[in-house]
Amino acid sequence: MDGQSYREGFLSVVPEAALNLITWREIEIRICGNPEITIEELRKSVHLDELEASDERMKMFWEAMTNFSYEDRSRFLRFVTGRKRLPCPLYISPNKASAIDCLPESSTCSNTLYLPRYSSITVAEQKLRYAAYNCVAIDTDLNLGNEL
Incomplete structure (x- = not known):
């Protein structure tokens, strides 16, 4: 065309x-959608499944997201949803594994993040950022770059 x-x-x-x-x-x-994902916009999109906002995992998650740059948040959103921009719902469930400090898992089909337990905010931020930048097999925005 x-x-x-x-x-x-x-x-x-x-x-x-x-x-x-x-x-x-x-x-x-x-x-x-806006390429600059703010914490406020992200909070509006997050839905908790079997987790409370007061759960230590969620406190660490929000602290990590606050420390992330706009680019970090965009890549994180792509890791969970396959999209780099809001609006899209994002569901957060606890990771059922008993291991601590493992990488998060996601299901882009259901826009779900399976959030494990972390020993510190530093570890949580490192693991979430690693997943955001290194787990890029799904990209529903069809960015055909050299990221794979």
């Missing part, structure tokens, strides 16, 4: 006059 076909398709849904009221960046965010 050429650019003209995209334009015609887009204008069949959005009146051309409306395009003067919004920037291309605002259109991108409304269609694709």
Whole structure:
């Protein structure tokens, strides 16, 4: 498809006059989501399954997410959901394994993070970041980069 076909398709849904009221960046965010994931936006998307907000795992999770950069959070979201941007629901369940300090697991089919226990916030942050940057087999945003 050429650019003209995209334009015609887009204008069949959005009146051309409306395009003067919004920037291309605002259109991108409304269609694709914001690439800068804030803690507030992430909190709105998280749903707990068999975990309480007061659980030590969740406290460490939120501290790690607070310490993450926007890029770190985006990669983490891709690890769990296959997408790099919100909005998308994210479910957090406890990892049933009794091992401590193991890597987190995720299921992109159900947008679920299986969160293990960690001995410290430092370890939690390291393991979550490692998974975010090194477990990239699923990418539903279809980024065909050299990351695999």
